[in-house]
Amino acid sequence: QSALTQPASVSGSPGQSITISCTGTSSDVGTYNLVSWYQHHPGKAPKVMIYEVTKRPSGVSNRFSGSKSGNTASLTISGLQVEDEADYYCCSYAGSSTLVFGGGTKLTVL
Amino acid sequence: EVQLLESGGGLVQPGGSLRLSCAASGFTFSSYAMNWVRQAPGKGLEWVSVISGSDGSTYYAGSVKGRFTISRDNSKTTLYLQLNSLRAEDTAVYYCAKAGCSGGNCYRPPDYWGQGTLVTVSS
Numbered sequence: 001q002s003a004l005t006q007p008a009s010v011s012g013s014p015g016q017s018i019t020i021s022c023t024g025t026s027s028d029v030g031t032y033n034l035v036s037w038y039q040h041h042p043g044k045a046p047k048v049m050i051y052e053v054t055k056r057p058s059g060v061s062n063r064f065s066g067s068k069s070g071n072t073a074s075l076t077i078s079g080l081q082v083e084d085e086a087d088y089y090c091c092s093y094a095g096s097s098t099l100v101f102g103g104g105t106k107l108t109v110l
Numbered sequence: 111e112v113q114l115l116e117s118g119g120g121l122v123q124p125g126g127s128l129r130l131s132c133a134a135s136g137f138t139f140s141s142y143a144m145n146w147v148r149q150a151p152g153k154g155l156e157w158v159s160v161i162s163g164s165d166g167s168t169y170y171a172g173s174v175k176g177r178f179t180i181s182r183d184n185s186k187t188t189l190y191l192q193l194n195s196l197r198a199e200d201t202a203v204y205y206c207a208k209a210g211c212s213g214g215n216c217y218r219p220p221d222y223w224g225q226g227t228l229v230t231v232s233s
Contacts, residue, residue: 003154008169035166036210036219045114045223046155057221066174089155091219097160097169099145104154 001094002016004029004102011108017078020105022090023071028100030071034093037066037075039086040104047091050075085109112136112222114206119227126196130227132206139187140164143217146191148182148202149226156179158204160190162215170219174200179212198233203228 005023005110012018022029022037029035035053038046048057051065053073055059073092077084116197118130132144146158159170159211161182168180188204202225 003156034218037223038223040155043225045225046205046207046220047223048210048221051219051221091155091157093218097149097162097167097217098171099157099216099217101147101155101157 001028001098001100003090004090004100006088006090006105008103009106010107011110012080013110014051014080014082016080017076018080018107019077020075020088020090020107022073022075022092022102024073024092024100025071028092028094029068029073031095032093033068035066035068035073036091037064037073038089038091039057039084040089041086080109082109111189112208114208114215114222114224116204116206116224116227119229121230121232122186123233124197124231126231128189128193128196128229130193130204130229132191132224134189134206134208137208138181138212140184141212143188143215144182145209145220146178146189147205147207147220147223148200149205152198153192153202155205156202160217161177161189162217165215167215172232193229195207196229198231201229201231
């Protein structure tokens with residue numbers, strides 16, 4: 001299956017809000033409420049920030065939120081902080097026991 | 111605390127083989143499906159393979175099917191990936207990742223990841 005589509009980069013100033021989109025198809029994002037978002041700092045293990053489209057694991061700031069409309073899922077980060085600067089990836093269950101990832105979005109906090 | 115520690119990466123020639131391992135701790139290993147995910151230099155994450163918790167069911171991405179084999183030893187709480195017929199495009203950091211739901215045949219996106227091991231395929 002093809003990778004989910006994410007913008008290559010987004011940027012924002014401290015305190016601002018940004019949204020990262022993740023567009024799939026009716027075979028993955030559109031059908032399953034099983035979209036996760038990961039924060040990845042190079043050289044480290046990816047960290048789950050959102051799971052099942054909107055749920056936040058314990059310990060993750062409530063500045064991170066997720067949503068979905070049709071074939072597109074979104075991650076919103078409010079009150080941007082310098083430490084939010086990282087790569088962000090979406091991932092969806094794609095049926096038949098497989099997963100599909102987005103191409104990744106580099107977040108720059110100016 | 112969930113811990114996943116990959117090992118076994120290295121430099122290998124095209125056409126060669128390598129076996130990656132992932133030592134798991136901090137959870138009931140046999141109750142969870144386990145994934146391998148890779149990231150080529152400068153590229154995004156790519157799902158590679160998954161194995162169920164108990165019945166050994168396996169699934170692969172088309173790009174590796176027939177060349178890679180995923181397996182697990184629940185008594186050693188260790189996940190493996192055998193890489194054969196390696197190509198330059200297999201160069202990547204390989205991560206093991208625990209499925210985000212219990213039940214051996216639950217294949218939701220991962221909730222915990224290791225730090226990865228680098229595989230470089232070059233002559």
